[in-house]
């Protein structure tokens with residue numbers, strides 16, 4: 049194995065995004081092109097809350113492994129972005145996500161309880177926390193690099209959903225507006241970190257594998273959603289259309 053230059057490493061990471069990121073998943077293509085019905089959009093938003101929920105938990109796990117104050121100072125912003133601040137403007141990403149599930153008429157307590165979420169989605173999310181806890185810090189940081197690709201899918205999602213669904217508006221999609229500035233900032237930092245610290249064939253291979261793992265955990269969530277809510281597979285205990293809707297939206 050030979051060592052890649054930092055530029056070659058970046059190209060290898062980008063190649064993983066081009067071939068494995070969840071913008072290629074058929075469910076996202078349905079969602080963005082207006083082929084989902086409202087219940088399928090609800091199923092996606094309700095399940096994706098599980099991912100939103102674990103992001104600050106996984107970032108707290110990463111933070112706890114960082115021995116360097118400067119690094120922690122940068123990384124802790126990710127937790128603030130999702131949890132919000134104390135004071136006048138407490139709305140972080142988690143609250144903004146609930147604006148979407150509220151807008152879709154889903155009961156908030158039901159969404160946050162995750163009772164109706166698919167087991168495969170919950171297991172995938174738990175696997176992400178375990179991954180950043182158990183692997184090297186380099187792998188933990190590298191696993192966040194899907195954020196290099198998220199602005200591209202978020203732009204397609206926001207414009208597609210606004211265009212195709214009369215039950216969606218800018219306000220309920222406000223979660224994504226913030227991500228368009230937060231994600232590039234986070235991804236730039238993580239990419240520089242990985243390029244600086246993955247300097248041997250072994251560490252470079254591990255960082256690439258970390259990104260593959262992350263793409264797989266994102267993909268798995270959509271596989272589960274598609275299996276149940278598009279293909280109609282039975283899912284004992286999972287949310288069913290008509291359930292957990294607040295009265296006026298039912």
Ligand SMILES: O=C(O)c1cc(C(=O)O)c2c(n1)C(=O)C(=O)c1cc(C(=O)O)[nH]c1-2
Pocket residue numbers: 103141191192193194195197198201202227266
């Ligand atoms: O909408 C998306 O497709 C998408 C993807 C990803 C991603 O690629 O992991 C993230 C987000 N959104 C996101 O909103 C977010 O806060 C986020 C944090 C992370 C991470 O791994 O730390 N990924 C993502």
